Amino acid sequence: MQLPTRILGLCAVLLLTARAVAATALDPVLSLEGLWGMKADDFQSATAPQRLPFRWNSTARDSARAAGADLTLLGLPLVELIARFDAGKLAQLTAVLYARGDAGEIAREDFEALLRRSFTALDEFTKVKFTARGKDATSAVKAEGAYWKTAQAHYLLEYSFTREVKSRGVPFRAEFIRLEVSPPQNAAGLLSTATNTPRTKFSGALHLQRDAASGDVWIGDVPMVDQGEKGYCVVASAERVMRFYGSDVDQNELAQIANTATGGGTSPQAMYEALKKLSNRLRVKVRDLERTDVRDYLKLIAEYNRAAKKAGAPPIPDMGSTLDLGVMYRAMQAGVLKEVRTRNKADLGKFFREVQGEIDKGVPLLWSVQLGMFPERGVPQSGGGHMRLIIGYNAKAQEILFSDSWGAGHERKRMPADVAWTITTGLLTIEPL
Secondary structure (H helix, E strand, O other): OOOOOOOOHHHHHHHHHHOOOOOOEOOHHHHOOOHHHHHHHHHHHHHHOOOEEEEOOOOOOOOOEEEEEEEEEEEEEEOOOEEEEEEOOEEEEEEEEEEHHHOOOOHHHHHHHHHHHHHHHHHHHHHOOEEEEEEOOOOOOEEEEEEEEEOOEHHHHHEEEEEOOOOOEEEEEEEEEEEEEEHHHHHHHHHHHOOOOOOOOOOOOHEEEEOOOOOOOOOOOOOOOOOOOOEEEHHHHHHHHHOOOOOOOHHHHHHHHOOOOOOEEEOOOHHHEEEEEEEHHHOOOEEEEOOOOHHHHHHHHHHHHHHHHHHOOOOOOOOOOOOOHHHHHHHOOOOHHHHHOOOHHHHHHHHHHHHHHHHHHHOOOEEEEEEEOOOOOOOOOEEEEEEEEEEEHHHHHEEEEEEEEEEOOOOOOEEEEEHHHEEEEEEEEEEEO
């Protein structure tokens, strides 16, 4: 077992241990009367008196999330428990028992020990013996799994890890352990959960909403995913799009295939390349509409410094042979950068037309930006690279409508198109085949 540092592995193990000591048990959720017939109001009414810490992910109330460092389920450590609703009724509970992005890296023996505990806990709770499912050939990572079938519910335990390959210097890495709980009639879903083919062919026009008075055009039903405190904006955004198309791929799977750093952070290009490789299995096509490479950044620095000199603003300092985007953007004045980026009206026009074209097809755009250049209210990230979704536009007001993967309050926001283009570093789409 190889870890980046000894401290990182120790902290992860301590976290798993501490969370199991004096935690809030969410077991009562599994025993709620009429669980699978519950509407959103029923679920809220049933969980509130027990002080179960669920929060709606959005005003649509199609999912609720309980998360924290002191939660358990069936005596097991719990990263988060998500209640998902379909057609207004509770359709699935997703319990993440371990996720690398939340709990840090753990040793192989600790991962295997937690997995054994999970099997034992489910055997005891369901009072039935599990059935091995093996690998799911349709999922993003071919997660391994086993399921338990009872008259009340079906339980699917899925887990994944990166195998050690000594010849290539690849160490073992635990990825995730999650439990999917669904109504008993969903037996077929247990055999293929990570990527379920949508029941009907995708029709983007059915998802568009228009407000004639304001001019807003937007996709109104992109599911919200709360990435939590980890830097998973890229994979969380990709999960939202995949769920929009009817696939149950989650951010932990996507973090594994894109090799997201444990502390957070995914290269949009790595996400693009990973999705391209899996496009046939996931039944999607990926298109790179805008990309900023090293040559583009060097050109931007030269143009910015010329404009800064005219404006009497400090230039970007010479960084030698290393291009540090953090240093570059912190040295920039927003007004000067905006003047440089929007000087060519053709580029701005192309950006807005790309947004209009994709939204009119009902396709959300994964939008890479640089935060901190312009003030944004209620944004938990003060600066640096970030990915969000463009979900609409307003041609009359020349605005784009967007959404961040930070839960309730971030469903639909707006920004002038010229400001949006100024902070843009990339734009790509995922579309169903």
